[in-house]
Amino acid sequence: ELVRSTRARVHLCRISSAAGVELVRQAKAQGLPVTCDISINHLHLTDIDIGYFNAAMRLTPPLRQVRDRDALRAGLSDGTIDALVSDHSPVSEDEKALPFAEAEPGATGLELLLSLTLKWSQDSKVPLMRALATITNEAARVLKQDMGQLKVGAQADVCILNPETHWQVTAENLRSQGKFTPFSGYDLPGRVQYTLVGGQLAYQA
Numbered sequence: 001e002l003v004r005s006t007r008a009r010v011h012l013c014r015i016s017s018a019a020g021v022e023l024v025r026q027a028k029a030q031g032l033p034v035t036c037d038i039s040i041n042h043l044h045l046t047d048i049d050i051g052y053f054n055a056a057m058r059l060t061p062p063l064r065q066v067r068d069r070d071a072l073r074a075g076l077s078d079g080t081i082d083a084l085v086s087d088h089s090p091v092s093e094d095e096k097a098l099p100f101a102e103a104e105p106g107a108t109g110l111e112l113l114l115s116l117t118l119k120w121s122q123d124s125k126v127p128l129m130r131a132l133a134t135i136t137n138e139a140a141r142v143l144k145q146d147m148g149q150l151k152v153g154a155q156a157d158v159c160i161l162n163p164e165t166h167w168q169v170t171a172e173n174l175r176s177q178g179k180f181t182p183f184s185g186y187d188l189p190g191r192v193q194y195t196l197v198g199g200q201l202a203y204q205a
Helices: 002-006 018-029 040-044 066-078 110-124 126-135 137-142
Strands: 011-014 034-039 083-085 160-167 187-197 200-203
Touching: 018 034, 018 066, 034 040, 034 066, 034 137, 040 066, 040 083, 040 110, 066 110, 083 110, 083 160, 110 126, 110 160, 110 187
Parallel strands: 011 034, 034 083
Antiparallel strands: 160 187, 187 200
8 A cells, every 4th residue: 555655666575475476466467566586484384384393493483374375386487476586584402492472483595595496486387597596696686686587697606416416405505604404304406516707616416
């Protein structure tokens, strides 16, 4: 309603419910300047995954029902949702080693974003290029940046990966200072082989 009255451009972070997806869909259909993103956590997990109040599953926003997760997947597939984000919020062991209601919400996510995007692509039969666009050029479009694509004259920020390689999410395999993730123990596809930043080799497996 505020966007309709002001015409201000608004980006909504971490939509997590079916109702939220539908409101964004309606706003876009009316031509309102609205964009949004969702967390990789909410694309894969639901409140069922909390189990017996596993503190690793304490996130902000909280995990929703299966129907909400399914609506997020559909919205990301059809372009209602613009971008997929890691929601990287690392939390220390002390902050998580508490009862669920007292534990600090958050999880490490940056190192998992690519692999969990590939997993969504495979599980939901979403074309690989469409899935990768949600974390590259579509995300750049929201920021109004000429990035996230390969073309002559573009910034040579390039990730070269092997989508067929799998790896297991363990504390030892994470470089982040925060080791807590809801995906601990998962077997995920995709390993980065090389990363170029500005045309220069920044990482090599």
